[in-house]
Amino acid sequence: MKKLAICLMMTCLSFTLIPLQLNAANRTEPTTLPAPKPAESVEAKNLELRLNEINSMDKTNMKSAEKKSLRKEVKSINHRLHDISGGVYLSVGAIVLIVILLIVLL
Numbered sequence: 001m002k003k004l005a006i007c008l009m010m011t012c013l014s015f016t017l018i019p020l021q022l023n024a025a026n027r028t029e030p031t032t033l034p035a036p037k038p039a040e041s042v043e044a045k046n047l048e049l050r051l052n053e054i055n056s057m058d059k060t061n062m063k064s065a066e067k068k069s070l071r072k073e074v075k076s077i078n079h080r081l082h083d084i085s086g087g088v089y090l091s092v093g094a095i096v097l098i099v100i101l102l103i104v105l106l
Contacts, residue, residue, distance in 0.1 A: 043080075047081050048081070050073075
């Protein structure tokens with residue numbers, strides 16, 4: 001019984017002292033400048049302008065070959081914009097796996 005009481009006291013003591021040690025780390029002051037967005041580059045703005053030009057065109061008088069070339073151009077611009085923006089995408093399966101791991105480990 002004494003061992004159990006001592007173990008409980010030690011764990012409570014360690015839980016109270018660990019946050020004090022973690023709090024002693026150096027803190028960096030937050031900057032007032034906002035983080036730049038990756039989509040605000042000059043190339044991305046130019047690509048968006050070109051997309052707006054294509055969308056505002058009158059396509060009723062165009063031939064099918066011209067429309068097809070515009071569609072290909074729009075697809076390539078969208079792919080380049082996607083590459084520029086970057087980002088991390090998680091699938092539903094990955095999210096489910098992460099949740100299951102968190103449940104099991106915690």
